[in-house]
Amino acid sequence: MIFKLEATDGRSRSGSIQTENRTIDTPVFMPVGTQGSVKSLDPNDLIELNAQIILGNTYHLYLRPGVDLIKDFGGLGKFMGWDGPILTDSGGFQGFSLGRLMKTDQDGIEFTSHIDGSRHLFTPEKVVDYQESLGSDIVMPLDWCVELPNDLETLKLAVERTTLWAKRSLNAKSNKNYALFGIVQGGTEKSLRELSAKQITEIGFDGYAIGGLSVGETKSKMYDIASFTADCLPDDKPRYLMGVGAPEDLFESVAVGIDMFDCVLPTRVARNGSLFTSKGRINIVGKRFRTMNEPIEADCDCYTCTNFTASYLSHLFRAKELLSYRLASIHNLHFITNLMSNMRAAIQLGEFNDYKNRFLNQYSLTDESIRIDQKQKWLEMKNEHFS
Amino acid sequence: MIFKLEATDGRSRSGSIQTENRTIDTPVFMPVGTQGSVKSLDPNDLIELNAQIILGNTYHLYLRPGVDLIKDFGGLGKFMGWDGPILTDSGGFQGFSLGRLMKTDQDGIEFTSHIDGSRHLFTPEKVVDYQESLGSDIVMPLDWCVELPNDLETLKLAVERTTLWAKRSLNAKSNKNYALFGIVQGGTEKSLRELSAKQITEIGFDGYAIGGLSVGETKSKMYDIASFTADCLPDDKPRYLMGVGAPEDLFESVAVGIDMFDCVLPTRVARNGSLFTSKGRINIVGKRFRTMNEPIEADCDCYTCTNFTASYLSHLFRAKELLSYRLASIHNLHFITNLMSNMRAAIQLGEFNDYKNRFLNQYSLTDESIRIDQKQKWLEMKNEHFS
Numbered sequence: 001m002i003f004k005l006e007a008t009d010g011r012s013r014s015g016s017i018q019t020e021n022r023t024i025d026t027p028v029f030m031p032v033g034t035q036g037s038v039k040s041l042d043p044n045d046l047i048e049l050n051a052q053i054i055l056g057n058t059y060h061l062y063l064r065p066g067v068d069l070i071k072d073f074g075g076l077g078k079f080m081g082w083d084g085p086i087l088t089d090s091g092g093f094q095g096f097s098l099g100r101l102m103k104t105d106q107d108g109i110e111f112t113s114h115i116d117g118s119r120h121l122f123t124p125e126k127v128v129d130y131q132e133s134l135g136s137d138i139v140m141p142l143d144w145c146v147e148l149p150n151d152l153e154t155l156k157l158a159v160e161r162t163t164l165w166a167k168r169s170l171n172a173k174s175n176k177n178y179a180l181f182g183i184v185q186g187g188t189e190k191s192l193r194e195l196s197a198k199q200i201t202e203i204g205f206d207g208y209a210i211g212g213l214s215v216g217e218t219k220s221k222m223y224d225i226a227s228f229t230a231d232c233l234p235d236d237k238p239r240y241l242m243g244v245g246a247p248e249d250l251f252e253s254v255a256v257g258i259d260m261f262d263c264v265l266p267t268r269v270a271r272n273g274s275l276f277t278s279k280g281r282i283n284i285v286g287k288r289f290r291t292m293n294e295p296i297e298a299d300c301d302c303y304t305c306t307n308f309t310a311s312y313l314s315h316l317f318r319a320k321e322l323l324s325y326r327l328a329s330i331h332n333l334h335f336i337t338n339l340m341s342n343m344r345a346a347i348q349l350g351e352f353n354d355y356k357n358r359f360l361n362q363y364s365l366t367d368e369s370i371r372i373d374q375k376q377k378w379l380e381m382k383n384e385h386f387s
Numbered sequence: 388m389i390f391k392l393e394a395t396d397g398r399s400r401s402g403s404i405q406t407e408n409r410t411i412d413t414p415v416f417m418p419v420g421t422q423g424s425v426k427s428l429d430p431n432d433l434i435e436l437n438a439q440i441i442l443g444n445t446y447h448l449y450l451r452p453g454v455d456l457i458k459d460f461g462g463l464g465k466f467m468g469w470d471g472p473i474l475t476d477s478g479g480f481q482g483f484s485l486g487r488l489m490k491t492d493q494d495g496i497e498f499t500s501h502i503d504g505s506r507h508l509f510t511p512e513k514v515v516d517y518q519e520s521l522g523s524d525i526v527m528p529l530d531w532c533v534e535l536p537n538d539l540e541t542l543k544l545a546v547e548r549t550t551l552w553a554k555r556s557l558n559a560k561s562n563k564n565y566a567l568f569g570i571v572q573g574g575t576e577k578s579l580r581e582l583s584a585k586q587i588t589e590i591g592f593d594g595y596a597i598g599g600l601s602v603g604e605t606k607s608k609m610y611d612i613a614s615f616t617a618d619c620l621p622d623d624k625p626r627y628l629m630g631v632g633a634p635e636d637l638f639e640s641v642a643v644g645i646d647m648f649d650c651v652l653p654t655r656v657a658r659n660g661s662l663f664t665s666k667g668r669i670n671i672v673g674k675r676f677r678t679m680n681e682p683i684e685a686d687c688d689c690y691t692c693t694n695f696t697a698s699y700l701s702h703l704f705r706a707k708e709l710l711s712y713r714l715a716s717i718h719n720l721h722f723i724t725n726l727m728s729n730m731r732a733a734i735q736l737g738e739f740n741d742y743k744n745r746f747l748n749q750y751s752l753t754d755e756s757i758r759i760d761q762k763q764k765w766l767e768m769k770n771e772h773f774s
Contacts, residue, residue: 322427
């Protein structure tokens with residue numbers, strides 16, 4: 001994997017990541033295909049909306065259909081019909097976020113399956129092996145993610161273990177042609193972030209991820225820590241902020257030199273009828289859209305907006321029609337991939353800050369009550385449309 | 388609307404229906420787009436799988452989003468982005484099948500909404516008007532459908548009222564450029580079928596539908612009555628068997644001179660993972676498909692089979708991934724539209740009977756236990772994915 005830094009504008013950067021058979025333009029947003037499909041979308045949809053790389057979840061794929069089966073099929077890309085690059089996570093975050101964690105010690109993470117309650121131990125070595133089986137282009141090592149806020153002792157232990165596991169992951173890497181990233185932990189403690197970044201970069205990886213954010217802290221705290229941590233990372237490797245994908249967060253993070261992002265937010269809120277527009281997120285089942293004979297966003301060139309009115313989308317959501325999920329997911333992902341490509345162009349023109357201000361000035365942030373409502377809807381749907 | 392009979396082979400017929408701006412090749416299967424979308428599919432999918440005409444349900448569209456709204460948007464085709472022909476039903480069958488019927492007398496059908504319990508009266512005149520608002524190419528008059536078996540008195544009354552309503556429907560027709568069909572009732576009583584066909588054809592319509600079948604009678608009874616009724620209808624108008632769509636039923640019905648069909652079966656069973664193959668319906672979550680590194684049907688050229696293995700589909704269904712519904716629906720509808728086009732070609736070559744025998748010899752009929760299981764699954768999903 002070769003990373004080329006092509007332009008900078010303040011701290012923001014544009015560049016490219018050369019994987020075995022594809023070039024990824026950065027900054028880049030990676031749609032999440034948890035269980036071998038970006039929910040409701042097919043590979044053609046992903047190509048059409050300019051997805052350059054997608055993310056797969058090792059935890060989910062390990063449990064179902066199993067990494068050995070996917071290996072037999074020639075890897076995750078072949079299995080799901082996607083021939084672009086794939087990044088897979090380590091499964092550590094799912095153990096944490098799904099509340100399935102049974103035990104963690106310096107050996108690894110033990111969790112119970114959300115499918116059948118069976119117990120599984122993920123060690124750094126196994127996790128690298130699983131991702132090799134999945135045929136990932138970018139492999140993430142097992143790290144230890146803790147919720148925020150948290151006590152200093154726990155945060156210290158998370159850093160210590162993450163470093164130990166990072167070394168073991170690198171040792172476990174075969175000479176297959178993929179990239180292995182390092183992950184920086186440390187919660188909201190800058191001294192720990194600095195320490196973690198130092199330890200991880202000293203080991204040396206193909207890229208560096210900032211983990212353990214977007215797990216309960218405020219947005220301003222998240223921005224502050226992402227900014228601080230980005231500065232502790234070398235310029236010549238890609239920087240990946242894990243689990244971040246709201247438009248305002250992408251702007252703030254690109255502004256401090258982050259290159260890569262992933263998040264279920266655009267597709268998850270899409271399935272609840274929450275759609276991105278340049279003025280903020282709208283709720284498509286709201287009364288004003290019922291009769292609106294125009295696309296959701298007048299100048300959007302996604303498949304959804306070029307073919308369907310807000311009224312039709314509103315009807316599909318009210319009627320709980322399956323097509324609603326796909327059309328909304330296409331729009332939201334297109335909105336984000338388009339945003340990233342505009343940011344990249346703005347960086348190259350030295351106009352990133354102007355573009356950021358212009359966007360954020362007209363974009364109303366989703367207020368907390370809507371966020372909570374969306375989260376609630378997601379929890380209700382969770383059993384059915386997992387993740 | 389102009390119907391041309393182009394070839395016959397025994398009693399089977401191939402022809403064409405010329406609507407205002409499109410020619411439909413018969414025999415034809417019409418996918419059902421109950422609420423303004425063929426479940427999980429977009430208009431491009433429909434074009435790709437060779438759907439020539441789709442069906443919309445007046446009952447559902449009247450309740451939500453409302454026929455006036457659709458009229459304001461230029462009709463159902465414009466509203467949903469489908470620019471091919473559309474047939475709409477009268478809503479009478481839904482009043483019957485959804486158990487929402489409150490009252491029926493010679494004036495019309497009163498039912499309660501499945502959405503909010505509100506009461507609505509459908510008269511023959513209103514129903515024609517609603518379908519004009521929807522911009523249908525083929526309008527169906529309000530008829531009175533009764534379950535089978537049923538007593539002679541009820542069957543007689545159904546015929547009488549259907550004839551009365553047919554006359555009122557024709558009187559209500561404006562001079563807009565669409566076709567109005569007549570519907571023959573009479574249950575399983577041949578004398579009543581004959582009487583109904585005589586009365587309806589004397590009034591005179593652009594085409595004739597056989598209603599009141601596939602509502603509880605055995606398959607052999609259904610074939611017998613369809614065959615008998617087809618013979619009571621004029622040769623020079625299209626004949627439409629309502630609510631029929633299983634492969635074996637399509638063969639038996641085309642064999643006796645039926646030209647048009649609609650049914651939710653191909654898409655409904657698809658959403659339950661039941662997929663058509665030349666050997667019969669398979670259950671994709673069955674164990675043998677988990678590791679099958681081939682498409683469901685080797686020589687199928689649908690999008691699903693040309694891009695995905697049975698194993699991947701099986702995984703999507705096990706994981707309840709939204710993409711599963713669309714990929715399975717594409718395959719099943721393609722299977723049926725392809726079947727119809729093969730039948731048409733066979734009729735033109737005078738080889739319909741050979742083709743029918745060849746197909747049915749290798750096609751295992753779905754046995755009753757699987758049918759009941761599928762029905763149960765559908766009932767469970769019904770609240771969510773209505774119809």
